[in-house]
Amino acid sequence: MKKILFTLLFSCLALFYLPISSVKADTGDDLVVKFNELQFTVNDYNISNPEVIYSKSGFTEVATVIDSDTGEVVETIELIPDLSRATVSSHTLRRSATFARTTVQLSVNIELYNNGSFRQINSVQGYYLGITNSITNTYIEGQNINVWSPNGYPTTSIKYAYNGTLTAAISSSGSAQVKAELLGAGFTFGGTIGGTSYYRVPFNQNGTISLY
Structure with missing residues (x-):
């Protein structure tokens, strides 16, 4: 596999924003991000030269994926750990993932059993797909999301897949700059109804969360 360029972030506010030196990523057909407890595999990238920047915000491990050809942030992948140190x-x-300053976020909560060198995923306790911030009034049409274990539980890996259409609604007399930004980010104009113009972009993402 071709190794991704690694960039470590340093900050004078070291207690709040620290580089992660123990995680790594490889890329071939897939992008593999290895955090301290779990591994996150992305199967759907269409960028040829990704760069991964690792950091730590508080106790949250963060991998920021950047398109090196454009300098744009493609998405962030985060692990929010359980700090209890319990066996379960x-x-x-x-x-x-961000589309024209609108962020679609998948959140998956995993129950992990850890006893010495033995580990397993006991269950998926819940998952959620939603919009965390947006450039204008934006919602998801035709949302589908699934998180599952191909071999039942307990397991060492689970699959995830989600898709839908991100729809931005803006007044037909609204900001020309916002409309141009939507079109530049891959949205297509879907027409105007009752003075509101609609711009849409489909998304279809999938991958694996696993032990390693």
Whole structure:
């Protein structure tokens, strides 16, 4: 596999924003991000030269994926750990992709059993797909989301897949700059109804969360 360029972020506010030196990523057909507890595999990239910047915000591990050809942030992948140190613990993984300053976020909560060198995923306790911030009034049409284990539980890996259409609604007399930004980010104009113009872009993302 071709190794991704690694960039470590340093900040004078070290207690709040620290580089992660123990995680890594490889890319071939897939992007594989290895956090301290879990591994996140992305199967749907269409960028040829991704760069991954690792950081730590508080106790949350963060991998920011950048398109090196354009310098644009493609998405962020985060692991929010359970700090209880219990044998059975709960960890949350988030994948946040941005379209024209509108962010679609997948959140998956995993119950992990950890006893010495033995680990397993006991269950998926919940998952959610939503919009965390947006350039204008935006919602998801035709949302589908599924998180599952191909081999039942307990397991060492689970699959996830989600898709839908991101729809931005803006007054037909609204900002020309916002409309241009939507079109530049891959949205297509879907017509005007009652003075409101609609711009849409489909998304279809999938991958694997696993132990390693």
